[in-house]
Amino acid sequence: MRISVIFAGKYSKREAKMSNTDTFRVCVIGLGSMGMGAALSCLRAGLATSGVDLSRDRLDAFAKAGGEAVAVSASELTTEFDAAIVLVVNAAQARDAILGDTGIASRMRPGGTIMVSCTQSAADAQSLGLDITARGLLMLDAPVSGGAAKAASGDMTVMASGPRAAFDALAPVLDAVAAKVYEIGPDIGQGATVKVIHQLLAGVHIAVGAEAMALAARAGIPLETMYEVVTNAAGNSWMFENRMRHVVDGDYTPNSAVDIFVKDLGLVTETGRSHAFPLPLASAAFAMFQQASNMGYGKEDDSAVIKTFAGIDLPTAGDKS
Amino acid sequence: MRISVIFAGKYSKREAKMSNTDTFRVCVIGLGSMGMGAALSCLRAGLATSGVDLSRDRLDAFAKAGGEAVAVSASELTTEFDAAIVLVVNAAQARDAILGDTGIASRMRPGGTIMVSCTQSAADAQSLGLDITARGLLMLDAPVSGGAAKAASGDMTVMASGPRAAFDALAPVLDAVAAKVYEIGPDIGQGATVKVIHQLLAGVHIAVGAEAMALAARAGIPLETMYEVVTNAAGNSWMFENRMRHVVDGDYTPNSAVDIFVKDLGLVTETGRSHAFPLPLASAAFAMFQQASNMGYGKEDDSAVIKTFAGIDLPTAGDKS
Numbered sequence: 258m259r260i261s262v263i264f265a266g267k268y269s270k271r272e273a274k275m276s277n278t279d280t281f282r283v284c285v286i287g288l289g290s291m292g293m294g295a296a297l298s299c300l301r302a303g304l305a306t307s308g309v310d311l312s313r314d315r316l317d318a319f320a321k322a323g324g325e326a327v328a329v330s331a332s333e334l335t336t337e338f339d340a341a342i343v344l345v346v347n348a349a350q351a352r353d354a355i356l357g358d359t360g361i362a363s364r365m366r367p368g369g370t371i372m373v374s375c376t377q378s379a380a381d382a383q384s385l386g387l388d389i390t391a392r393g394l395l396m397l398d399a400p401v402s403g404g405a406a407k408a409a410s411g412d413m414t415v416m417a418s419g420p421r422a423a424f425d426a427l428a429p430v431l432d433a434v435a436a437k438v439y440e441i442g443p444d445i446g447q448g449a450t451v452k453v454i455h456q457l458l459a460g461v462h463i464a465v466g467a468e469a470m471a472l473a474a475r476a477g478i479p480l481e482t483m484y485e486v487v488t489n490a491a492g493n494s495w496m497f498e499n500r501m502r503h504v505v506d507g508d509y510t511p512n513s514a515v516d517i518f519v520k521d522l523g524l525v526t527e528t529g530r531s532h533a534f535p536l537p538l539a540s541a542a543f544a545m546f547q548q549a550s551n552m553g554y555g556k557e558d559d560s561a562v563i564k565t566f567a568g569i570d571l572p573t574a575g576d577k578s
Numbered sequence: 579m580r581i582s583v584i585f586a587g588k589y590s591k592r593e594a595k596m597s598n599t600d601t602f603r604v605c606v607i608g609l610g611s612m613g614m615g616a617a618l619s620c621l622r623a624g625l626a627t628s629g630v631d632l633s634r635d636r637l638d639a640f641a642k643a644g645g646e647a648v649a650v651s652a653s654e655l656t657t658e659f660d661a662a663i664v665l666v667v668n669a670a671q672a673r674d675a676i677l678g679d680t681g682i683a684s685r686m687r688p689g690g691t692i693m694v695s696c697t698q699s700a701a702d703a704q705s706l707g708l709d710i711t712a713r714g715l716l717m718l719d720a721p722v723s724g725g726a727a728k729a730a731s732g733d734m735t736v737m738a739s740g741p742r743a744a745f746d747a748l749a750p751v752l753d754a755v756a757a758k759v760y761e762i763g764p765d766i767g768q769g770a771t772v773k774v775i776h777q778l779l780a781g782v783h784i785a786v787g788a789e790a791m792a793l794a795a796r797a798g799i800p801l802e803t804m805y806e807v808v809t810n811a812a813g814n815s816w817m818f819e820n821r822m823r824h825v826v827d828g829d830y831t832p833n834s835a836v837d838i839f840v841k842d843l844g845l846v847t848e849t850g851r852s853h854a855f856p857l858p859l860a861s862a863a864f865a866m867f868q869q870a871s872n873m874g875y876g877k878e879d880d881s882a883v884i885k886t887f888a889g890i891d892l893p894t895a896g897d898k899s
Contacts, residue, residue, distance in 0.1 A: 379797075402811040414811045439807050441799065450797045451807055454790050458813035461786040465859045469779050475853045476700075476771050478762065486760050486772055490723040490735045492779035494815035532796045534889070537862045538786045545858065568855070 280305050283340040283430055286331065286354045286361055288315040291374075291401065292344035294408025295434045297322055299342075301411065302433035307334055309354070309361070332359035340430050341371045344401070347520060348377035352385055362392050370395040370426040374415075376456060378524050379446035380531065386419075386445035397423040398445045400452030401435075405512075412436035416455070418447035453528045456521040457539045462496035463518065464542035467563035469497075470504050474569040480505050500560040507572035509557040516555040518546045518562075601626050604661040604751055607652065607675045607682055609636040612695075612722065613665035615729025616755045618643055620663075622732065623754035628655055630675070630682070653680035661751050662692045665722070668841060669698035673706055683713050691716040691747040695736075697777060699845050700767035701852065707740075707766035718744040719766045721773030722756075726833075733757035737776070739768035774849045777842040778860045783817035784839065785863035788884035790818075791825050795890040801826050821881040828893035830878040837876040839867045839883075 281304060285296035288310035299306040300323045307326040308319040316327040328334050331341075331354070341361045343351050351373055355362050361371065371389055373382065373396055382398045389396040399417035407413050413434050417424065418441040424431075431438050441447040469492075473483040484505050488498045503509060522543035529536040545562050554561040563571065602625060606617035609631035620627040621644045628647040629640040637648040649655050652675070662682045664672050672694055676683050682692065692710055694703065694717055703719045710717040720738035728734050734755055738745070739762040745752075752759050762768040790813075794804040805826050809819050824830060843864035850857040866883050875882040884892065 402813070404812060414807070416807050416811075437810055439803065441803055441807075447799065451794075451799055451804060454794050454797070454799070454804060455808055455811055455813040457793065458786060458790050458808060458815070458818065461789075461859065462783070462813070462815060465779060465782040465786070468782075468857055468859050469775050472778065472850065472853065472855055472857065473772075473775050475855045476775070476849070478768065478772055478775070482760065482762055483772060483775060486735070486737050486762075487776060487779060489758055490737075490776055491725060491816045491820070492723070492776040492783070494779070494783060494818075495812045497779065497815075499812070528797070529793065532793065534793055534796045535887070536789055536793065537866065538782065538789050538859055541858045541862050566856070 281340070281429055282307070282325070282336055282338045283342065284309060284331065284334065284338045284361060284364070285342045285344065287344040287350075288312070288319055289344065290405035291408045291413075292342070293319065294405060294410075295342055295344060295413065296324065297409065298411035298434045299430060300324065302429065304429060304433060307336065307338070309334070330359040331361035331364050334364055336364070337366045337369075338364055339366055339369050340427055341365065341369070342430060342434070343371060343373045343375065345375050347375055348381035348385070351375045351377065355385070356388055356392075362389070362394060365394050367393055368395065370397060370423050372397045372399045372427050372430060374399050374401045376400055376452050376521055376524065377449055378453065378527055378531070379449045382449035383446045395420065395423040395426060396445060397427055398448035400448055402452070402455060407436070408434070415439065416441055416448050416451045418442045419445055450528065453521075453524050456518075457525045457536070459496055460518045460522045460525065460546065461538050461542045462494040463500050463559050464545045464562055466494070466497040466501045467504070467545070467560065467566070470501055471563050471566035471569055474571060480572060500558070503558050503560040504563055505572060507574040509554075509561045511556060511558045513559050514556050515546055515549045515559050515561055518559050519543075519550050519555065522546055602661070602750060603628070603646070603657055603659045604663065605630060605652065605655065605659045605682060605685070606663045606665065608665040609633070609640055610665065611726035612729045612734075613663070614640065615726060615731075616663055616665060616734065617645065618730065619732035619755045620751060621645065623750065625750060625754060628657065628659070630655070651680040652682035652685050655685055657685070658687045658690075659685055660687055660690050661748055662686065662690070663751060663755070664692060664694045664696065666696050668696055669702035669706070672696045672698065676706070677709055677713075683710070683715060686715050688714055689716065691718060691744050693718045693720045693748055693751060695720050695722045697721055697773050697842055697845065698770055699774065699848055699852070700770045703770040704767045716741065716744040716747060717766060718748055719769035721769055723773070723776060724757075728757070729755070736760065737762055737769050737772045739763045740766055771849065774842075774845050777839075778846045778857070780817055781839045781843045781846065781867065782859050782863045783815040784821050784880050785866045785883055787815065787818040787822045788825070788866070788881065788887070791822055792884050792887035792890055795892060801893060821879070824879050824881040825884055826893060828895040830875075830882045832877060832879045834880050835877050836867055836870045836880050836882055839880050840864075840871050840876065843867055
């Protein structure tokens with residue numbers, strides 16, 4: 258694979274700044290829906306922002322939007338960074354993107370701070386924290402929530418833990434990307450745990466939304482009616498309202514895929530085991546998502562977990578002419 | 579037990595109306611938190627409203643508020659009613675309050691309409707509907723949602739099914755008590771089914787809220803912090819926000835009791851069986867509420883389902899000085 262660095266040359270004012278070593282520079286690793294939103298939010302806040310992603314299309318898009326530099330690998334970037342935001346899918350990717358041969362750690366200024374925002378176990382976060390600290394860098398254990406829309410508008414929710422110095426160093430970045438920053442505590446792993454528990458709720462809410470809508474279909478209740486009643490009553494959840502709309506519309510275009518919750522509810526059950534703690538509902542929901550993935554729906558929208566229920570007819574996208 | 583009828587004598591204008599046999603009269607059976615709210619909402623709407631309850635205190639309170647007549651038994655009322663609202667706890671109570679020896683059926687005008695608003699199975703609703711129709715009366719299968727506050731303000735959500743004539747006859751009552759009336763369909767039982775499915779979601783949301791907060795307690799995450807994060811993120815539900823506040827505050831004063839969800843999730847599992855349909859999450863949540871009741875928490879707030887988790891310290895009301 259040819260590795261290259263693209264400079265967004267039209268931003269002469271920013272290029273001028275680049276010669277000033279005092280400029281605060283941030284690099285966003287992972288320009289998926291969340292990462293791109295965070296990166297663009299940094300740009301809007303006036304931060305000199307670079308981007309790393311494996312997708313040439315995403316790199317081009319971010320360069321056009323004003324990214325200082327973009328590359329498929331952090332080691333190819335020629336500047337050094339005060340801060341990095343890591344918005345990749347899982348712990349293994351995060352470790353590689355930070356500490357791997359071509360990771361961002363080698364491009365950080367001494368004492369630079371890395372905001373690790375993937376969903377991972379507390380144990381993985383702690384292990385990563387130790388290795389980052391050993392490189393003379395700071396880590397903020399900072400998972401995020403809010404979805405693509407809130408990432409795009411700079412309104413993510415950040416649930417963060419770590420040393421005060423990491424919060425302080427990342428202040429310009431947190432200001433740019435988040436509407437709310439929760440300081441969970443001083444220890445790496447606390448942020449990860451809060452996110453995992455949040456995902457327990459999110460995952461079970463999707464699965465039980467599917468269970469309820471599947472029973473409605475079985476009982477001959479129109480799903481549009483069921484959706485309307487629930488979303489106006491005490492049985493509603495954020496996930497029910499957002500995801501069961503897809504079921505009513507018969508549209509399983511992935512917003513967030515089934516396999517994401519196979520991963521996240523897997524982390525939940527792992528967290529339960531690590532604390533020797535029973536999680537009856539999360540375990541049942543995990544089994545439902547795992548079954549959906551094994552049935553071939555892993556890349557569909559996570560609401561496709563409803564397809565694990567046999568003996569019902571569900572709406573299809575063609576139902577509305 | 580001495581049975582008596584109290585007339586709220588101070589309402590001379592209304593008493594004058596009582597001599598006019600064309601006055602639309604409604605009787606509310608069951609003056610609990612929901613029923614009292616509905617009855618007071620009828621009064622506010624200018625309907626001549628009577629009330630039936632076993633509690634003398636509740637009857638007195640409703641009479642003082644302007645109730646036309648109150649009694650511990652419908653058969654003791656001397657007027658006849660165009661409409662009745664039955665807001666008792668379960669199907670057996672509803673059947674007795676309507677068709678029992680002292681039930682409201684004998685006090686209805688010919689063709690009068692009974693709005694049955696308890697949570698019950700579709701089969702029970704259908705059986706009741708047949709017997710009510712055989713008495714020359716109409717039934718609306720009309721469970722409600724919204725809680726005491728919305729009942730008090732006349733803003734309940736009603737999920738109703740039944741013949742058009744029943745909807746029409748109850749129009750003044752529905753206008754008075756509900757912000758939203760969903761017409762699920764023409765068949766008795768459809769309203770009951772929608773309510774049962776709604777309770778599936780409500781019950782699982784409470785149980786999974788408890789599971790998540792219990793794991794947070796086990797992992798050393800402050801519950802106030804966990805609550806704050808979830809209620810501002812995509813893992814939120816109406817029930818989490820409402821009920822987990824009680825856990826954070828260590829206050830299990832019953833708003834709605836554990837035993838209500840033993841009953842309602844029991845109806846859910848019964849509905850699953852009647853449709854030969856698996857309900858993995860509802861079944862697990864039912865087991866949690868049943869366990870909580872068997873541990874002695876049946877009369878506590880339904881959030882006390884969290885007490886089924888051993889090996890954690892939960893906040894107590896005295897924690898905040």
